[in-house]
Amino acid sequence: MAIPPAPSMPAGTLAGNVLFYSKPEPLSKEAHSKLGLRRMDKPFSFAASSHVVPLTVTEFPVAGINYPIIFAGERYQPLAVLGIAPGQNLFVKDDGGFEIGSYIPAYIRRYPFVLAADQAREQLVVCIDRDAKMLGEDYDLAFFNEKGEPTDYTNGCIQFCNDFETEGRRTESFIKLLRDLDLFETKRSTYTPMNPDGTQGEPQTVAEYFAVSEEKLKALPIETVKDLLDNGAMAQIYAHLMSLGGWDRLITLTMARNAEAQAAAASVN
Secondary structure (H helix, E strand, O other), rough: OOOOOOOOOOOOOOOOOOOOOEEEEEOOOOHHHEEEEEEOOOOHHHHHHEEEOOOHHHHHHHHHOOOOOOEOOOOOOEEEEEEOOOOOOOEEEOOOOOOOOOOOOOOHHOOOEEEEEEEEOOEEEEEEEOOOOOEOOOOOOOOEEOOOOOOOHHHHHHHHHHHHHHHHHHHHHHHHHHHHOOOEEEEEEEEEEEEOOOOOOEEEEEEEEEEEEEHHHOOOHHHHHHHEEEHHHHHHHHHHHHHHHHHHHHHHHHHHHHHHHHHHHHOOO
């Protein structure tokens, strides 16, 4: 897995592409008055084929417990790595459930809502993914009440999107700080497979990505280090660095998943 192109995290244009959203539509009482959300115990199948998901910086401490946190693309977008093979999310089960005890990134939790940029009016508008499986006229939670006003549920979702947008701007400031201090470097995650005869094979590159350089971090002037401690950035940096130990877990999970698939295929044949 080379450095992946970063999915859009904050607002995407209505004409553009945003991860997970195949048919975004501006939410309106005229178009969606009869629409609402069905309660689903396991609603995350839409994320099953995404091996990376955007993160905001405030999520680093909790997300880093479960996933490696890397930076990707020209904007150095923070990403949670949920699988090492493109198209394979190791934490979303076949039935749409999320692995118990694993942190669910806010980018996933806000679905099917999203804020998108309406370029014509130069403002953000609330959108829904009309193709989302949890939407329908046989709903449990209505988007609008009898008066055509957004329900408490809808207002809560809109607030969540607004908060996410605020965190997105805070994340951009964090990334700018790291870039201004020239703290990024290219890193690789590797593993050494075992040959059938029990000997070690050639090391294999699993991923190439951007990360904070520990050497550059150690070389910072003491006053800069104090500033990073005071503004909370140092805690987020170390949450990122500690999360990189999670590569071994992803490799182990992938090998186990592949072994299960091979065993299932062999039993069928």
